[in-house]
Amino acid sequence: MRSRQYGADVLAAENELKRQRPGRREVPEVEAERGLVVEDSEGRFCGAVVGYEKGAVRLEDRHGRRRLFPLAPAAFLIDGQPVTLVPPAPSGQPPGPARTASGSVAAPAAERARAKVARASRIYVEGKHDAELVEKIWGDDLRDVGVVVEFLEGIDDLPAIVRSFSPTPDRRLGVLVDHLVTGSKETKIAASVRSPDVLIVGHPFIDIWAAVRPAAVGIAAWPDVPRGQPWKDGVLRAIGWPPEVPAAWQRILRSVNSFADLEPVLLGRVEELIDFVTMSGSA
Helix, strand or coil: CCCCCCCCCHHHHHHHHHHCCCCCCCCCEEECCCCCEEEECCCCCEEEEEEEECCEEEEECCCCCEEEEECCCCCEEECCEEEEEECCCCCCCCCCCCECCCCCECCCHHHHHCCCCCCCCEEEECCHHHHHHHHHHHHHHHHHHCCEEEECCCHHHHHHHHHHHCCECCECEEEEECCCCCCCHHHHHHHCCCCCCEEEEECCCCCHHHHECHHHHCCCCCCCCCCCCCHHHHHHHHHCCCCCHHHHHHHHHHHCCCHHHECHHHHHHHHHHHHHHHCCCCC
16 A cells, blocks of 8 residues: 555644635645545544545545545645545556555565464564554565564663574574664664674664654654753653653654655665565575
């Protein structure tokens, strides 16, 4: 399924609708192409277009739930902005291949339904949020190749985990690290692990939250948080969200629907890890 980036700040979108006044520019019309991801104007349902009927469009969310919505003016949101969906113009062209959230060509349905034995090789990420984000975008791809993702509960335990894992050419280990920049604690710990069967890559962000494009969550930018303050708490204060980290993360995660919602530097690192643990010779 090919999806398009859209904002997920439901309150901001609702307020935008309420603020509309005569004289503002007209709400744009967008063709309801199959796979287009939209949100209803009330922020209660988000899903991909899977079909349409006369005067209505059918959406399917990531849990497989389907709902039918009338094609009313300004009834949907894309990028946090109201749009009017219209039936796509006939093209005469056959539909393209189905895509996963990472942009890869999806395996046939029969193949996806077939149980697979997990590889001995693994990918480790730093924490629960990292694992959930990787699952959201690359979950279908990883299941297709039989790769399991686990999390470290922090970088400090990495050397012990690598020793316990006992990597070999047939049992590779890939690791995704937050804030892997020159001089950081994370970089020093990663440098202490040396093995041709271990690949440690990272992104420059202090936390995986910042690997999500700000526009996807309805903010202009991720704020700078003074050193010495908990980063997540500082972010929530700066952008005015309630001081509840679990709820904030779920809000962020709901805003991510495809690779287009993530920063390119993260995309490249995860793809590199998947290639490493699935290359010829690994089990």
